[in-house]
Amino acid sequence: MAYNLDRRTRRDEDRHHITAGEFFAQEFPRLAAKHGHLVAAGIEALAAQPLAVEVEGSAWTVLRTGATVDVQSGTAEGAVVVTLTPGQFSDWAQNQMAFNGFSVARELRFRNGTIADVSAWDSLWIALLEGWPVTDDNLSFLDRHGAPLDLATAFTPDADPADIAHFLREAGFLHLKGWLDPEDMARIVADMDRALPHYHEGDRKSWWATVKDGTRCCVRMQEFIEHSPTTAQILSGETWDRMRRVLGDQDELAQKRADGRIIEALYKPVGVVSGPSDVDFHRDCHLGRHAYICSSLTVGIALTPAGQGNGSLQVIAGSHRVAMPVEVAKTRPYLPVVALPTEAGDLTVHLSCTLHESTPPVFAERRVMYTGFRLAPLAGANGSGDASLGELRESVNDILRNEYDGGTAAGVTVE
Numbered sequence: 001m002a003y004n005l006d007r008r009t010r011r012d013e014d015r016h017h018i019t020a021g022e023f024f025a026q027e028f029p030r031l032a033a034k035h036g037h038l039v040a041a042g043i044e045a046l047a048a049q050p051l052a053v054e055v056e057g058s059a060w061t062v063l064r065t066g067a068t069v070d071v072q073s074g075t076a077e078g079a080v081v082v083t084l085t086p087g088q089f090s091d092w093a094q095n096q097m098a099f100n101g102f103s104v105a106r107e108l109r110f111r112n113g114t115i116a117d118v119s120a121w122d123s124l125w126i127a128l129l130e131g132w133p134v135t136d137d138n139l140s141f142l143d144r145h146g147a148p149l150d151l152a153t154a155f156t157p158d159a160d161p162a163d164i165a166h167f168l169r170e171a172g173f174l175h176l177k178g179w180l181d182p183e184d185m186a187r188i189v190a191d192m193d194r195a196l197p198h199y200h201e202g203d204r205k206s207w208w209a210t211v212k213d214g215t216r217c218c219v220r221m222q223e224f225i226e227h228s229p230t231t232a233q234i235l236s237g238e239t240w241d242r243m244r245r246v247l248g249d250q251d252e253l254a255q256k257r258a259d260g261r262i263i264e265a266l267y268k269p270v271g272v273v274s275g276p277s278d279v280d281f282h283r284d285c286h287l288g289r290h291a292y293i294c295s296s297l298t299v300g301i302a303l304t305p306a307g308q309g310n311g312s313l314q315v316i317a318g319s320h321r322v323a324m325p326v327e328v329a330k331t332r333p334y335l336p337v338v339a340l341p342t343e344a345g346d347l348t349v350h351l352s353c354t355l356h357e358s359t360p361p362v363f364a365e366r367r368v369m370y371t372g373f374r375l376a377p378l379a380g381a382n383g384s385g386d387a388s389l390g391e392l393r394e395s396v397n398d399i400l401r402n403e404y405d406g407g408t409a410a411g412v413t414v415e
C-alpha cells in the first residue's frame with residue numbers, strides 16, 4: 001500500500017508550555033507504550049548510547065530496556081548529555097524544534113558525545129514522538145501492482161498519473177522528465193542574470209558563497225518571481241496545475257507560499273569553498289515541526305542540465321519511511337542513494353521528510369529553481385508556528401557569514 005502523504009498529528013493550537021518533569025511523568029510512559037519498540041530497535045541498530053537531557057540542573061536519561069525504552073532520573077553512565085533551557089525543552093518535546101534546529105541556530109549545547117550521537121537521537125526522538133521507525137528490515141519498493149519498483153524511473157507528462165502519485169509515496173521523490181519547455185528555461189537563465197544586480201549580500205533575500213579565488217558569488221535569490229515573467233507564467237499555467245493535482249492524488253495540495261518567496265533561483269557555481277551552496281544530506285523537516293506540516297513537497301525546476309559534471313540533487317529512497325539519522329546518511333546510508341540527472345525542463349520532486357543533498361558541480365555551473373506544495377491546512381489549524389522556522393532558514397546565510405568572518409567555520413545543515 002502506498003505511503004500516506006499526510007503525516008500531521010499536531011496543531012499549533014494545542015501547543016502549551018510543558019516542563020521536563022511533566023513530560024517524563026505524564027507523556028513519556030504513553031509514548032513509550034506506543035512507540036518504545038521502534039526506539040529500542042533503533043538504539044540497537046545504531047548502537048546509540050543513552051540520551052540524558054538536562055534542564056536547569058535536573059536530568060533525565062532515556063535508555064533501552066529490553067524491547068522498549070524507559071526513563072531514569074539523573075545522568076546515566078555513558079549517556080550523551082544535551083542541556084536545554086525550559087523553553088527549548090518544551091519546544092523539543094512537542095516537535096517544534098529538533099536538535100538539528102537548535103544546532104543551525106547555534107543554540108545546541110551537548111557533551112559526552114559527537115554531533116553524530118546527537119543526530120542519532122533526533123531520529124530516535126521522532127520515532128518516540130511520532131512512530132517513524134529508524135530502521136525497517138523489510139522495507140520494499142513496489143509499484144502499484146506489487147512488482148519491484150525501478151527507482152531510476154523518469155515520468156513524462158503522458159505517464160499514468162496513478163503511477164506518478166504512487167511512486168512519490170513509495171520512494172519519497174520523483175523525476176518528471178520533459179514537463180517544461182527548454183526554451184522557457186533559457187529565458188529564465190537570462191532573467192537570472194538580469195536580476196542579479198538587484199541582490200547584494202546582507203539583503204536577507206539572497207545567499208552567498210565563496211569560490212576558490214576568494215570571490216563571493218550569489219547562490220540563491222529569493223523573490224525571483226518579480227524578475228521573471230516566464231517563471232510567473234509557468235507557476236500559474238495549466239501544466240503546473242495539472243502537476244499539483246497529479247502529485248496530490250487523494251491529498252489536496254496548495255502552493256507552498258503565495259507571496260514573493262514562492263520560488264527561489266539558485267546558481268550552483270564550480271569551486272565553492274564555503275557558504276550555503278551545495279548542501280549535504282538533510283530533510284526539509286529536520287529543523288523541527290515535522291508533525292505539524294509534513295509532508296510538503298519541494299519541486300526543483302532544472303534550468304540547465306544536471307549530472308555528474310555539474311552536480312545534481314540526490315535523494316535517499318524510502319528515507320521518508322525510515323528515519324535514518326542525517327549523520328548516518330552522510331557516511332553509511334542503509335537505503336538506496338539515487339542521483340537525479342536532469343535536462344533543462346525536467347522537474348524533481350522530494351518530500352519534506354526525504355533525505356536529499358546537492359552534489360557540487362565539477363566542470364560546469366548548474367542552475368535550478370525550487371518551489372513547492374504544502375498540504376491544505378487542517379480544519380481549524382492556524383499554522384502559527386511556521387514563521388519562526390522560516391526565519392531561521394533565512395538567517396542561515398548571516399549565521400555562516402559571521403562565523404566565516406570570525407574564522408570559526410563549521411558545517412551547517414540547512415533547513
Ligand SMILES: O=C(O)CCC(=O)C(=O)O
Nearest residue numbers: 277279284313357358415
Ligand atoms: O541546493 C539544492 O539543490 C538543494 C537545496 C535544498 O535542498 C534546500 O534548500 O533545502
Ligand SMILES: [Fe+2]
Nearest residue numbers: 283284356415
Ligand atoms: Fe532541502
